[in-house]
Amino acid sequence: MSSLLKGPGSTKFADRWPDMQPVVLKLLKQEHVTRDEWQNLFWDVHSVCSWDEKAAVRIQEALRNEILRFISEAQGRVMKHREESALLKAYISEWTKYFTQCDYLPKPFQAMEIEGGNQKPKRKNQDGNRVQLLMLKSWNGSIFVAVREKLLSASMKLLYAERNGEAFDSQLVIGVRQSFVNLSTEVSNKLRIYQENFESSYVEAARDYYASHAPAYLTENGVQNYMKYADQKLWEEDRRATKYLETRKGCNSKQLLMETVVQVLVKDHATTIVAECPRLIANNDVEKLNLMFSLMDRIPGGVDPMLRDLETYIVQSGLDDMKANADIITTDSEKYVEELLALFNRFTEMVVKAFGSDHRFMTSRDKAYKQVVNDTSVFRLDLPSNKARPNAMMKTHPESKCPELLANYCDMLLRKTPLSKKLTSEETEAKLRDVLVVLKYVQNKDVFMRYHKTHLTRRLILETSADSEKEENMVEWLRDVGMPAEYVNKLARMFQDIKVSQDLNTEFKERQRGSSMAEMVNMKVLNAGAWSRSSERVPVSLPMELEDFIPGVEEFYRKKHNGRKLHWHHIMSNGVIVFQNQTGRYDLEVTTYQMAVLFTWNQRPEDSISFESLRLATQLPDPELRRTLWSLIAFPKIKRQVLLCQPPVTNPKEFIEGSLFSINQEFGLVKGGKLQKRGKINLIGRLQLTTEKTKEEDNEGIIALRVLRTQEAIVKILKMRKRMTNAALQTELVEILKNMFIPPKKMIKEQIEWLIEHKYMKRDGSDRNKFIYLA
Structure with missing residues (x-):
């Protein structure tokens, strides 16, 4: 019958310990303990501690002796194994059973935690459970001290074998790790024993292994194969660390290991690895570049040499390509922009595939591409330097011609050209947006603005826009990419002026109903602030029909808008005249200056007229007259010219006062090698919007x-x-x-x-x- 049924009995430690000791031994050895024995142990400890103030010390001393005796026996069972693997298995087995009892054995002795009768128990985890601490300290001070070095040595040998590809029971290393983790009795640092022993040995073993293997592999197999080797080993060590090292929150074992392995595998050989980068970039070997990037990005500043190599390659490769195709792309803005876009797409694709669109490499691409776009060695625009002082000599400041060529390309897409006609609306929009991508890298955007506005002016005046909606969309896209609001607003005002002019023309024709001249004229009233052309007025003697018509237009406008003044810009004007000779009858699209020159022969079509006489008849300044005559005797897009010159000249500067000009009576439109008797011929070309000055x-x-x-x-x-x-x-x-x-x-x-x-x-x-x- 249990002591619980016998009454309180003796409360002295000496009387009760003989009953407690057998149960303690059974618990240590994990033998069967009956329910009565388990309950009696609780009662005995409580009874002794309640009536004997020194009982807790005596029980603890007795427990220490029993625990040390048990540990000594366990140590004997472990140490009898000479083979390391067997020793590990024996130790782990003994420790696992013992650590399990560290949870069960202390429970009956909780009364020892109460000091002085009715005092409250100590706060949880203040000093830890006395019995549990006693058990852990006893194990630590005896068997663990004796076998610690052997445990570490055996574990590291197993890990060495695994790194060499050999198989073993991974639970042995895990068991050793757990014993180191659970042995600590410090409340403030539960992982001290693990960190000072297992963690440090593990990291040191990894360092030694790769320090001895990596250099030889690099020498024997070369950089590119070594990168694969290093990447594979880093991946293996990452998985191995997750398996064998402590990963609880607040423990940085894995981070410490990976930093060490990266140091040995990557940082120690960084110079040799990145030396291969220029060759890989030149060969566009994105797979190996991606591998190099993943390795070098593990060390601080590791990718910096790669960034420099990428910038150098983009600048050199870009300029080499541009110079190689200079003969074509300097004269063809379409080829130039397509070449720039091809370069941009090629470099972008490399950054995306090789470096995962990393922002640092994107920035390097941008910096290098900006150098290519703004380079002046192939394409340059000479702008005069600022006259900072009145007596300063005029110098030219070279800038990239890129913005001018971009504006020309936009004009080709937005104007009625063979290029714009063969593109769908979606394709045109895509190409315009590509231009905006390049424009982002242009430094002198103000040059683009000026040329783009000039082309837009020409398209709006000649009504040659391929798509008016695209024209207006382009203005908004320029606003979206950060162009100054002042510039964009002026472009928008230009569209508004054209729409207002259309309404004005309709009203004017209504009022002049019955006038054939009014039906033929299309006037455009343009706001000087938005269009901002030169104030220079070029004198010209207009055909009589136009001279007589102008006052009526001015009178109509004055009545509609009192106080506004019209200024006629004939340099921006154009029209269609009917040309008839023995070959046929043709409609010629001409500028106002060309019209003034051709009307000189209106009453004498068979005569030859000298340069000097033409100047007097048209009143055009010498430079404008020469340029106009040249467009009529050497227009590049027609085979039979309108005018003939005697003696023949090769450029307009060779005209002299005695040069004679006459109508080409054989002038005609040739298509497919056949002379046409009817047709329309455009002699305007690129409408002259400015004088030479x-x-x-x-x-x-x-x-x-x-x-x-x-x-x-x-x-x-x-x-x-x-x-x-x-x-x-x-x-x-x-x-x-x-x-x-x-x-x-x-x-x-x-x-x-x-x-x-x-x-x-x-x-x-x-x-x-x-x-x-x-x-």
Whole structure:
């Protein structure tokens, strides 16, 4: 019968321990304990601790002796194994059973945690369970100390074998790891024993293994095969770490291991690995580049040499391709833009496939491609430097011709051309958006703006747009890519003027109903602020029919818009005249200047007229007359010219006062080798919108506008900041102006000096590199 049925009995430790000891041994040995024995053990411990203040110390000492005796026996069973694998199995078996009892044996002795009778139990985990700590410390101080080195050595040998591809029981290493993890008795650092022993040995073993194997593999197999080897080993070590190392939250064993392995496999050989990068980029070997990237990205700054190699390749390859095709693409904007887009797509595809669209490589692509787009070695546009001082010599500042060629390509897509006719609406839109992609990398966007506006002006005046909806969409797309609002708004106003002019023409023809001239005339009233052409007026003697018609138009407009003044820009005008000779009858599309020249023969079609006489008859300035006559005797798109010249010349500069011009009586339209008796011939070509003088003004105007924009931006920044350093001012200035152009440092310096001179700002008296805004 159990002691519970015998009453309280003795409460002395010496009397009760003989009853407790057999049950303790059974628990340690994992032998069967009856329910009565289990309950009596609880009662005995409680009874002794309740009446004997020193009982807890005595019980703990007795338990220590029993535990140490049991551990000694377990140690004997483990140490009798000489073979390492058998020793590991024996140790793990003994430890597993013992650690299980670390949960069960302390339960009956919980009364020991109460000190002084009615005192409350200590806070949980303050010092840990006494018996459990006793068990762990006893194991740690005896068997573990004796076999620790053997356990580590055997475990690391097993891991060495696994790294060599040999099979073994992985539970042996896992069991050793768990014993190291669970042995710690420190509440603040439960993993100290594991970290100081198993973790450090594991990391050191991995370092030693790869330090001895990696160099030999690299030497024997080369860089490209070594990269595959390193990548495979890193993947293996990652999986192995997940399996064998502690991965609980707050434990960085895996990170420490991978950093060590990366150091040995990658960082120690980084120079040799990245030396292969230029060759792989040149061969477009995206698979190996991707592998190199995945390896080098594991170390700080590892991809920096790859970024430099990519930039160098893109710049060199891009410029080589452009120079190789220079003869074609310098004269054909379509080929030029297609070549630029092909380069961009090729480089982008490489970055996507080889580097996973990593933002650092995308940035390198952008930097390098920007150099290609803005290069001046093949395509250059010479702009005059700013005349900073009245006596300064005029110099030219070379810039990329890319924005001009982009504008020309846009014109080909938006105008009625063979290219635009063979493209669908979707294809045209895709190509226009491709242009915007390239435009993003252009530094002198203001040049593109000027040329694009010139082409748009020509298309709107000649009514040669292939798709008016695409024209207006293009304006909005320019707004979307960050073009200045002021520029985009002016383009939008141009469309508005054309629509208003259409309504104006309709009303005018209604009022002039019955007038054949009114039916033939299509006038366009354009706002000077939006179209902003040169104010230069070119004198010309118009045909009598037009001269007589103009006052009626002016009178109509004056009545409709009181106070507005019309200025006639004949250089932008054009029309259709009927040309008839012995060959046939043809409709000629001509400029106003061509019309003025041809009407000279209206009353004398068989005569020859000298250059001097033509100048007097048309009143055209010498440069414009020469250019107009040349377009009539050497128009490139027709086989039979309208005019003949004697003596023959090779360029308009060879015209002399005595040069004689006459109507070509054999002029006609030839199609498919056959002479046509009827047809329409366009002699306008690219409508002349400026005189020779205003072309120079356009280029100078680009620079003048840049100067103005730079001054405006400097004043705007200082007005907001009040006081700032030179470096900060320049940084913010470039940020504001980058969507139009990148101001050179020389220009910035000149404009700062100009603004200081004109009292918009001043230098700080104590720091010359600091500027102060003057209200």
